[in-house]
Amino acid sequence: MREDGDILLSLVAEIDGEVVGQVTLSEASVGGSEGWIGLGPIAVTPARYHQGIGGAMIRASLDWARERGAAGVVLTGADTYYPRFGFESGEVSYLTTPTRFTMRHVLNGPPASGEIVFCWRAAGSGIMSAHGLRL
Ligand SMILES: CC(C)(COP(=O)(O)OP(=O)(O)OC[C@H]1O[C@@H](n2cnc3c(N)ncnc32)[C@H](O)[C@@H]1OP(=O)(O)O)[C@@H](O)C(=O)NCCC(=O)NCCS
Numbered sequence: 703m704r705e706d707g708d709i710l711l712s713l714v715a716e717i718d719g720e721v722v723g724q725v726t727l728s729e730a731s732v733g734g735s736e737g738w739i740g741l742g743p744i745a746v747t748p749a750r751y752h753q754g755i756g757g758a759m760i761r762a763s764l765d766w767a768r769e770r771g772a773a774g775v776v777l778t779g780a781d782t783y784y785p786r787f788g789f790e791s792g793e794v795s796y797l798t799t800p801t802r803f804t805m806r807h808v809l810n811g812p813p814a815s816g817e818i819v820f821c822w823r824a825a826g827s828g829i830m831s832a833h834g835l836r837l
Contacts, residue, residue, distance in 0.1 A: 703726060703728060703822050706822060708728045708729075708821050708822040709726055709727070709728055710727045710728050710729060710739065711726075711727040711763070711766060712724065712725070712726050712727075713725050713727075713759055713762055713763065713766075715746070715755045715758065715759055717750070721747075722746060722747045722750045722755060723744075723745065723746040723747065723750070723755045723756065723759055724743075724744070724745055724759075725741065725742070725743075725744040725745075725759040725760070725763055726741075726742065726743055726744070727739050727740065727741055727763055727766070727767065727775075728740045728820060728821050728822055729820075729821040730776050730818055730819060730820045730821060731818070731819045732773070732774075732776060732794055732806065732814040732815065732816055732817070732818055732819075733794075733814045733815050733816020733817060734814075734816065735773065735812070735814035735816075736773075737771075737772060737773040738772060738773050738774055738775070738776055738806075738814070738818075739763075739767045739770075739772045739774070739775045739776070740775070740776055740777065740818070740820045740821070740822075741760070741763055741775050741776070741777040742777050742778070742779065744756060744759060744760070746759075757786075757787070760784075760787050761787065763775065764787065764788070764807065764809070767809055768809045768810065771810055772809055772810060773808070773809065773810055773811055773812065773813075773814065774806055774807050774808040774809045774810070774811070774813070774814075775789075775806070775807045775809065776794055776804070776805065776806045776807075776818050777789065777804075777805055778796050778799050778803050778804050778805075778818075779803060779805065780803070781802045781803055781805070784805050785805075787807065788807045789805035789806065789807045790805060790806060790807070791803070791804060791805045793806055793813070793815040793816075794806045794815060794816065794817070794818050795816070795817050795818065796817065796818045804818060
């Protein structure tokens, strides 16, 4: 993504100078409506799971996107994790991913619905799995 210039923001979480988490934000559209931001990949060092680091990075990403005037944030991910941050499924889709795993969080709106297009896919840079691996 970096090589292709697709990254809008890359946040890292640090503890005592050690990077323990990272989240990447990029441009996306929803149902042909521009102004959305795609969240992911996101990852935390396994030894640091369950300490709120992932949540802190997601909240910081939402704050940044809101202040930037984004319509909202979209992602593909676990339906047992992201709803706690305000993400909802049912309105957006992504390729053949089951729709319960495709979510949006409306910020400034309007609340578009439909197919998500991530900029890195539009640029032909590959399809990314839920774990951030290029396929
Ligand atoms: C997902 C991830 C970033 C969460 O980071 P984290 O710092 O542990 O998250 P938080 O501490 O804010 O929240 C932890 C809670 O989220 C839940 N959670 C984390 N990943 C989850 C998942 N994939 N499905 C369901 N719940 C999940 C845990 O149950 C945990 O709750 P608990 O502490 O009450 O047990 C981290 O687990 C990770 O790096 N996973 C591997 C990469 C990955 O799967 N990225 C997401 C791709 S969609």
